[in-house]
Amino acid sequence: MTQVHRHDVVIVGAGGAGMRAALESGKRLRTAVLTKLYPTRSHTGAAQGGMCAALANVEEDNWEWHTFDTIKGGDYLVDQDAAEVMAREAIDAVLDLEKMGLPFSRTPDGRIDQRRFGGHTRNHGEAAVRRACYAADRTGHMILQTLYQQCVKHDIEFYNEFYVLDLLMTDGAASGVVAYELATGELHVFQAKSVVLATGGFGRVFKTTSNALSLTGDGMGIVWRQGLPLEDMEFYQFHPTGLAGLGILLTEGARGEGGILRNASGERFMERYAPTIKDLAPRDMVSRAIYTEVRQGRGCGPNQDYVLLDLTHLPPEQLEAKLPDITEFSRTYLGIDPIDEPVPIYPTAHYAMGGVPTDVHARVLRGNDTVVPGLFAAGEVACVSVHGANRLGTNSLLDINVFGRRAGVSAAEYASSATDLEVPPDPEATVRALIERMFHGEGGERAGAIRAELQQTMDDNASVYRTEATLKQAEVDIADLKRRYANVTVQDKGKRYNTDVLEAVELGFLLDLAEVLVVSARARNESRGGHFREDYTTRDDVNFMRHTMAYRHLDAEGRQEIRLDYKPVTVTRYQPMERKY
Amino acid sequence: MTQTLPAPPPATLRHSVTLRIRRFNPEQDSEPYWHDYVVEALPTDRVLDALNKIKWEQDGTLTYRRSCGHGICGSDAMRINGRNRLACKTLLKDLGMGSAIVVEAIKGLPLEKDLVVDMEPFFAAFRDVKPFLVADGAEPTRERRQSQAERQRFDDTTKCVLCAACTTSCPVFWNDDQYFGPAAIVNAHRFIFDSRDDGAALRLDILNDKEGVWRCRTTFNCTDACPRGIEVTKAIQEVKRALITRRV
Numbered sequence: 001m002t003q004v005h006r007h008d009v010v011i012v013g014a015g016g017a018g019m020r021a022a023l024e025s026g027k028r029l030r031t032a033v034l035t036k037l038y039p040t041r042s043h044t045g046a047a048q049g050g051m052c053a054a055l056a057n058v059e060e061d062n063w064e065w066h067t068f069d070t071i072k073g074g075d076y077l078v079d080q081d082a083a084e085v086m087a088r089e090a091i092d093a094v095l096d097l098e099k100m101g102l103p104f105s106r107t108p109d110g111r112i113d114q115r116r117f118g119g120h121t122r123n124h125g126e127a128a129v130r131r132a133c134y135a136a137d138r139t140g141h142m143i144l145q146t147l148y149q150q151c152v153k154h155d156i157e158f159y160n161e162f163y164v165l166d167l168l169m170t171d172g173a174a175s176g177v178v179a180y181e182l183a184t185g186e187l188h189v190f191q192a193k194s195v196v197l198a199t200g201g202f203g204r205v206f207k208t209t210s211n212a213l214s215l216t217g218d219g220m221g222i223v224w225r226q227g228l229p230l231e232d233m234e235f236y237q238f239h240p241t242g243l244a245g246l247g248i249l250l251t252e253g254a255r256g257e258g259g260i261l262r263n264a265s266g267e268r269f270m271e272r273y274a275p276t277i278k279d280l281a282p283r284d285m286v287s288r289a290i291y292t293e294v295r296q297g298r299g300c301g302p303n304q305d306y307v308l309l310d311l312t313h314l315p316p317e318q319l320e321a322k323l324p325d326i327t328e329f330s331r332t333y334l335g336i337d338p339i340d341e342p343v344p345i346y347p348t349a350h351y352a353m354g355g356v357p358t359d360v361h362a363r364v365l366r367g368n369d370t371v372v373p374g375l376f377a378a379g380e381v382a383c384v385s386v387h388g389a390n391r392l393g394t395n396s397l398l399d400i401n402v403f404g405r406r407a408g409v410s411a412a413e414y415a416s417s418a419t420d421l422e423v424p425p426d427p428e429a430t431v432r433a434l435i436e437r438m439f440h441g442e443g444g445e446r447a448g449a450i451r452a453e454l455q456q457t458m459d460d461n462a463s464v465y466r467t468e469a470t471l472k473q474a475e476v477d478i479a480d481l482k483r484r485y486a487n488v489t490v491q492d493k494g495k496r497y498n499t500d501v502l503e504a505v506e507l508g509f510l511l512d513l514a515e516v517l518v519v520s521a522r523a524r525n526e527s528r529g530g531h532f533r534e535d536y537t538t539r540d541d542v543n544f545m546r547h548t549m550a551y552r553h554l555d556a557e558g559r560q561e562i563r564l565d566y567k568p569v570t571v572t573r574y575q576p577m578e579r580k581y
Numbered sequence: 582m583t584q585t586l587p588a589p590p591p592a593t594l595r596h597s598v599t600l601r602i603r604r605f606n607p608e609q610d611s612e613p614y615w616h617d618y619v620v621e622a623l624p625t626d627r628v629l630d631a632l633n634k635i636k637w638e639q640d641g642t643l644t645y646r647r648s649c650g651h652g653i654c655g656s657d658a659m660r661i662n663g664r665n666r667l668a669c670k671t672l673l674k675d676l677g678m679g680s681a682i683v684v685e686a687i688k689g690l691p692l693e694k695d696l697v698v699d700m701e702p703f704f705a706a707f708r709d710v711k712p713f714l715v716a717d718g719a720e721p722t723r724e725r726r727q728s729q730a731e732r733q734r735f736d737d738t739t740k741c742v743l744c745a746a747c748t749t750s751c752p753v754f755w756n757d758d759q760y761f762g763p764a765a766i767v768n769a770h771r772f773i774f775d776s777r778d779d780g781a782a783l784r785l786d787i788l789n790d791k792e793g794v795w796r797c798r799t800t801f802n803c804t805d806a807c808p809r810g811i812e813v814t815k816a817i818q819e820v821k822r823a824l825i826t827r828r829v
Contacts, residue, residue, distance in 0.1 A: 038700065040743050041654040098724040101714030101777065103732060103739050110726035135739075141653065142739065149713035183693065212648040213633075248651045328810075329651060332670060333625075448637025491641035494608045497694040500641035 002187045002428050007032045008415040009408075010177060010192035012164045012219060015042035016140075016397065017379030017404035018198030019147035019156075024408025025194075026156045029415055032190065033156060034179055036163040036214060036502075039148045043200055043212045044400065047140025048325065049253030050132030051097075051397040052120055053090035057111045058130045063087040065123060066131065068574060070395060073119040073282045074353075074388020075529035076545060076576040077232070077569055082360050082384045084572065086395070086402050093401040094133050102146040104135050105322070115322075116256040119282040119392040125581065128256075128280050132394045137251050137325045143397060162188065163502055165431045167195065167222045168423045172366075173373035175421040177222075178431045180502065185495030187428045193418040194374050194411035197223070197356060197364070198404065201380040204506075205514045206349035206463065207455035210242055210249035214506075219381040221509030223356050224516065228366055229549045231383040231567070232354035233513070234521035235530045237391055238464050240286035242348025243333055244306035250326045250345060252393040255279040257322050260310045261290070262342060263298040269307075274581040281581045284390040284530045287347040291464050294346075301344065308342035347464060353391055353530060354520075355383040357549065357567075362407035368549065368567040374414060374421075378407035385547065388569075389529020434508075438501050443487020447504040450481050450488065454507075454514060462518050467535045471522040478515045485511055519562045520548045541576050545569055595621045596678050600631055602643065603685035604695050613692070617681065618643075624674035628682065629657055632668060645696035652808055655744030659696050660685045665746040665806040687749035689758065703745045706761045710769040710787055715780025731776040738771040738816050740809040747803035747813050759792040763803035763813045766794055770816040773829055781829050785820070794821050 009025040011018045014035035025031045035042070054061040066087035071078045094112065098104060104112040114130040122129040135142040151158070161182035168176040168189070176191040199219025203211025224230055240261070241250040255261070261279050263269045273289040274281035281289075290307050299305050311319060316339045319327050323338075330336050330343045356377040357365040364375040364382075379400045386399055457477040461470035485508060492500035526540035527533050547567040554560055597619050605613035620634045629647055636643045645668070646656040652670040659668055662676055662683050676682050690698035716725075741764060748754050748762035769788055773781045788794045794817055803813035823829045 037648055037654070037656065038704070038743075041648050041656050043649060043654070045742070046649050046651070046653045095724055099716075099720055101716075101772075101775070103735070103775070104724075106727055106729050106732050108729065110728050110731075112724050138740070141742070145739075145741075152708050153711075153713040212654065213650060214648045325653075332672075333651070446637070446641075448641075452637075492644070494606065494642075496606075496608055497644050497697050499644055500636070503636075 002189055004189045004191065005032065006191045008192065009194045009196065009411045010034065010190045011196040011198060012177060013042070013198035013200060013379070013381070014039035014158065015198060015200055015379065016044035016143050016147060016400035017407065018196070019151050020401055020404030021196050021198060021378060021408030021411065022156045023147065023150055023154065024405055025412035026154055028412045031156065032159060034159045034162045034164055034177070034190065036161060036218070038160050039151065039158060040144060042144055043215060045141045045144040046210070046212065046249065047143070047397050048137040048249060048251035049256065050115060050117060050134035050139050050394045051094060051143070051401070052117060052131045052394040053094040053133055053398065054087065054131060055091060055094060055112060055114060055133065057107060058114050060122065061129055061131055063090065065121065065129070066090065068124050069120050070386065070392055071388070071574050072125070072579060073392040074390055075539065075579055076541070077235070077385065077388030077528060077547065079385050079570040080572040080574060081570050082386045085360050086386045086398060089402045090398050093398060093405070097143060097146060097401065100146050100150050102135065102142050104133055115253060116280060117393045118252050118255070118280045118286070120394070121277065125276070128277050132253065132256065134253065136321065137253055137323045140397060164218065165222065165434070165505060167226050168427050169226055170421040170424060173421060174375035175423050176427070178428045180431065180435070182497055182502070185498055187431060189423060189427050191420070191423050193415035193420065194376060196407050196411045197377040197381050198379050198407070199381045201352040202510060202513045203349050205454065205458050205510050205517070207459040208242065208247040209349035210239055210247055211349065216506035217509045217513045218506065219377070220355055221512050223364070224512055224552055227552055228364070228372065229357060229551050230354060230516055231357040231549055232385060232547050233516045233550060234524055234548060235353035235389050236349065236517065237283055237351040237353060237530045238287040238347040239350035240283055240290055240347050241309050241345040243329065244344035244346045246333055247348035248329055248333060249348065249350070250309060250329065250343065251323070252283070254309060254311060254323055254326060257318060258314055261286070262308045262310050263293045264300045264304065265298065269293055269298070277581045282390055282392060285581065287464050288532060290347055306344045306346045309345045310342040311338045312340060312342060349463065351391055351396060352380055353383070353385070353387040353389065355381050358382045358384055360384060360406070361410045362403050363410060374418060376407045376411045378403040389531060434505060435501055438488060438490045438504050439493050441487060441489040444489050445484045445487040447488050447490070447507045450484055451507050451510065454478065454481050454510060458514055462521060464532060466521055466531070466533050468522065471518050474518045475515070475522065478511060478518060482511050482515070516550050516562060520550050520564065523564050524548065545576065595623055598622045598631060598673055598678050599681040600635065601681040601683045602695070605692055606642070606694055622673055624672070624678060626673050627669050628661055628671045628673065628684065629668040631673065644694045653742060655742035658687050658744040658746040658749070660687055665750040667744060667746065667808045670808050687745060689749045689755045690745070700745065702758065703748060703762070703764065706765040707743065707768055710761065710765045711780060711784055712768040712772065714772060714775070714778055715783065716777060717779040725777050727776055734776070735771050735774040737811050738767045740811055741767050741771070742809060744808060746806040746808055750802040750806040752800060752802065753796050753798055757792070757796065760796045761788065761793055763817060766817050766820055767811060767813055770820055773820065773823060781823070785824050788820060789824055794824065
């Protein structure tokens with residue numbers, strides 16, 4: 001039996017954005033937070049280095065410089081009004097967290113300490129600035145814990161291990177969601193006046209990734225299947241310093257603390273690519289530089305397939321105090337102690353700049369400027385766009401706090417005046433059919449095999465370097481995998497804790513999103529930020545300084561087509577310039 | 582640094598590894614049973630990698646929790662060769678690949694399926710200790726000041742990821758499910774010793790309960806089990822001392 005729940009606000013996802021939203025709406029209206037994990041398991045907790053805000057606690061800084069850095073870092077695809085909102089509200093966002101109890105690292109006089117981070121500069125690019133507020137290299141962990149602690153304090157209602165698999169729409173407005181309860185296999189309909197999506201990213205389309213196994217893009221996927229657009233999906237960030245072969249994140253804060261990237265001959269190669277800020281250049285540039293070093297034969301190791309992050313010149317006390325977790329990761333997973341030896345690193349799929357389009361009030365858009373009533377999104381699932389073509393380090397922890405808060409406020413305001421909508425008849429039918437097909441299908445395809453092939457083709461053909469040919473190859477591969485996916489059968493046919501069927505459902509979202517990524521990327525015949533085309537190596541502001549808007553379209557026979565449209569970038573005060581560091 | 586020595590090559594030889602897993606499906610089994618799986622794995626693979634390989638390539642019904650894969654989210658605490666660990670932070674080579682690796686659910690919480698237990702009693706104990714900053718007085722306009730030494734005072738207990746490895750390794754908790762358990766006390770410690778917090782007396786009263794810190798027998802299982810290296814037993818001792826002296 002399907003259970004039906006009624007709330008004013010339903011929030012999907014209990015990472016930083018979801019819980020920050022819950023703290024706003026939960027104090028005012030009946031709010032439920034649905035998460036497929038437990039709140040403290042969310043991947044916000046894996047963020048390490050910091051959260052930027054121009055507090056100017058340790059040196060001169062201001063939010064206008066932060067705005068400029070964010071726009072330039074995003075290669076001028078950032079909506080400048082949104083970047084300004086984020087940089088302005090950053091200061092209160094950090095101070096709010098401190099007041100909630102977040103244990104920031106401190107300056108000698110007891111204020112929140114700040115450190116350098118990639119692309120964050122003084123006076124429009126003069127030199128690196130200390131802007132990242134941090135708690136050792138556990139900033140995301142502390143944010144996640146602190147927000148959960150506040151949710152406990154305010155008695156926020158959580159539904160843990162509830163997988164949201166469909167969005168309900170009534171007359172073009174959001175009216176609720178359908179969730180699958182892991183413990184029982186039951187379906188639940190959550191009726192709500194406002195739905196907030198805070199489900200994070202979809203890094204698991206790639207093989208080598210810093211993302212958790214649970215980051216399968218469910219929130220983007222359910223929006224996409226409702227015929228709503230996804231924006232700028234071709235812009236995917238590769239973090240330069242993943243542990244080689246594993247993809248586990250080593251914070252950019254390591255370079256903020258003075259770490260240096262070296263190639264096989266020991267050369268500090270970033271001096272050639274970014275003469276002013278060197279190792280602290282934005283992530284897209286550093287990742288391309290690493291790929292280039294390896295391609296040109298200057299990689300390290302027996303296969304010359306990685307470079308080194310050198311921290312050996314830093315005092316061991318500094319590593320212990322400022323970078324304890326990454327020091328431990330290197331010891332645990334590679335058996336290398338960063339105090340004594342440089343650490344093998346290679347870029348790792350990290351962050352989706354694109355996602356569900358929203359305005360600065362976190363309201364989801366159905367077109368270039370039409371709002372979907374009752375639907376909100378914040379965090380990595382959303383595209384505001386504050387990150388443009390390349391996100392600066394620390395700006396995601398900032399994004400989830402600023403726009404998570406705004407989503408909570410907007411959702412509560414909307415729900416206070418909106419009337420209850422009836423959900424569509426038989427609301428759980430789509431999800432039920434999907435699950436049943438996995439149970440009773442006779443195709444015998446295994447989700448694990450399809451997922452592995454998807455991740456391989458995405459790594460090979462749609463990662464740091466792309467061409468028309470590689471993207472076409474990925475498109476062909478994905479189409480084939482989607483055909484096979486229709487024949488997936490799961491082995492676990494039970495009701496209780498059936499992670500077999502849920503992994504298969506998640507794979508469906510990954511396939512959809514990989515396809516949107518690749519189709520969007522093929523159409524963008526230029527190189528900008530995280531999207532680099534070897535067949536179009538320069539930025540083309542005349543033809544492509546615009547956001548991609550991808551739509552799912554079904555033809556008369558029910559075949560899916562992806563239609564691409566475009567949306568102008570909002571420019572306020574910064575005209576595009578060549579991006580040099 | 583003038584010349585970089587290439588790092589040693591990763592061990593690339595795959596071995597057959599046996600995982601002996603305690604399985605239980607409440608929809609089919611009257612009680613748990615052991616099942617052996619053989620997988621090809623690298624010595625540097627995590628136990629989680631081996632479990633994934635089984636689930637994705639051999640037996641989709643094998644059930645366990647996992648998310649981040651590198652010891653930060655706390656999902657995959659399990660009992661591996663008789664000791665509580667995170668499957669994603671335990672490398673096969675560190676277990677010795679010659680004999681079967683024994684994997685079972687953590688103890689002391691209701692078994693739901695295979696390696697999955699009911700976490701609700703664990704989180705309920707956490708919530709009971711008021712795990713949030715309690716601050717009296719007017720809010721400052723800027724941040725509260727806190728010296729580096731004051732911040733350091735409770736640093737160790739801020740690392741907790743609520744994986745339950747400590748609590749479910751505690752013999753007292755196994756025998757008395759009313760006991761708060763080490764993780765809840767660790768999280769109380771995190772606030773009791775925070776210079777910004779005014780709720781110490783409140784929390785100490787809660788932990789002075791007969792099911793509170795006095796149940797601890799100082800067996801150090803919790804400290805051994807903690808995948809974050811928190812000195813759990815020491816934290817509990819500090820809370821006991823604060824109760825006796827009423828000073829933090």
